[in-house]
Amino acid sequence: MIKSNNFCIVLSSPSGAGKTTISKKLLKIDKFISLSVSCTTRPKRKGEIHKKDYLFLSDKEFSNLIKKNKFLEYAEVFGFKYGTLKKTIITFFEKNKDVLFDIDWQGFQQLKQSKMDVVGIFILPPSKKELVNRLKTRGRDTNTEMKKRMNLVQNEISHFPEYDYVVINKDINICVKQIKNIIESERLKRPRLNNLTNFVDKFRS
Ligand code: 5GP
Numbered sequence: 001m002i003k004s005n006n007f008c009i010v011l012s013s014p015s016g017a018g019k020t021t022i023s024k025k026l027l028k029i030d031k032f033i034s035l036s037v038s039c040t041t042r043p044k045r046k047g048e049i050h051k052k053d054y055l056f057l058s059d060k061e062f063s064n065l066i067k068k069n070k071f072l073e074y075a076e077v078f079g080f081k082y083g084t085l086k087k088t089i090i091t092f093f094e095k096n097k098d099v100l101f102d103i104d105w106q107g108f109q110q111l112k113q114s115k116m117d118v119v120g121i122f123i124l125p126p127s128k129k130e131l132v133n134r135l136k137t138r139g140r141d142t143n144t145e146m147k148k149r150m151n152l153v154q155n156e157i158s159h160f161p162e163y164d165y166v167v168i169n170k171d172i173n174i175c176v177k178q179i180k181n182i183i184e185s186e187r188l189k190r191p192r193l194n195n196l197t198n199f200v201d202k203f204r205s
Contacts, residue, residue, distance in 0.1 A: 001115045002072070002086065004093035005194050008116050009033070009183060010101045010108045010163075013123035014153040016134040018169045022123065023102055025176045030183065034097040036088050039065065042080035055085075073103070073110035078148055082107070098183070105159035119186050120163035121179060126170040 013019045027035055039055040041062050050056050057065075062081050065071060074083025084101065092099045101107065111118045125131040131153065135146060160166055165182050169175040190196065 002090055002093065004117070005192070006093050006096060006098045006117075007186065007192065008089070008099050008101055008111060008118040009186075010103060010111065010118055010120045011123060011179075012103065012105055012108055012120065012156070012159070012163065013169075014125065014131065014156040015149045016131045016153075017123045017125045018134070018172060018175070019102055019123055021172060022169065022176055022179065023100060025172070026100065026179060026183075029176070029180060032096075032098055033100050033183070034092040034095070036084055036092070036099050036101045036103075038082050038084055038103065039071075039074075040080055040082045042078070042082070072114065072116075073107045075104060075106035075110070077104050077106075078145070078152065098187075105156060105162065109162070117192075119165070119182070121165045121167060121182060122160040122163040123175070124157070124160065124166060124168045126168055 011019050011023060023035060027033055037051065037054060039057050039062060041057055041059050042054075044050070044054075044056050048054065048056075059081070062074075062083070065083070065085070066074065070085055070087065071083040072086045072089055074081060076082075082103070084103065084107065089099055101111070103111075108118070108120050112120075125134065132150070135149065167175055167178050167182075186192070
């Protein structure tokens with residue numbers, strides 16, 4: 001386990017629920033959050049940038065990192081490997097940042113098992129129809145990839161009860177506001193306020 005006073009915020013959702021846009025908006029309005037950039041063996045999509053969107057690695061590079069125990073969590077999603085490097089999280093915690101993870105349910109479970117301080121938020125699309133529309137208009141996936149994703153949507157959604165919070169993304173701005181409120185409330189939870197004893201002691205004298 002990596003020890004820190006900061007915590008991990010996991011956003012999971014089926015493809016097309018708006019997770020990437022939500023993450024970007026959250027990072028803009030909350031300067032105490034940093035985004036964990038994952039490693040993946042998936043090919044780069046148009047417009048994606050190495051080290052900004054993902055660290056795009058070969059299968060061999062990814063396997064070597066597994067062997068060296070460098071991952072905090074990793075999983076196979078849609079036939080490609082995805083993982084979070086321990087180093088990434090340690091760096092952010094050292095800078096006193098809370099860390100935002102855009103990872104799937106498998107990664108979330110691994111973080112919980114590793115006893116990290118983690119808050120899980122599941123984002124649901126407003127309806128199946130809307131989800132299909134979003135996937136189609138996004139147009140960044142090939143037809144085969146798109147079919148594969150639709151089949152896996154059901155599986156991903158079935159994991160929502162494992163999360164601490166569920167937010168429905170009907171209106172992106174409301175959704176971001178709700179997530180921001182969750183994060184602010186989580187920061188005020190007593191066990192996370194580690195300097196509180198000193199602060200309260202001062203009222204005694
Ligand atoms: P995409 O290929 O669309 O960027 O991501 C596909 C899925 O992989 C998404 O559900 C995303 O949340 C998940 N994912 C991205 N990075 C990681 C990671 O580091 N670990 C895990 N477990 N899942 C990830």
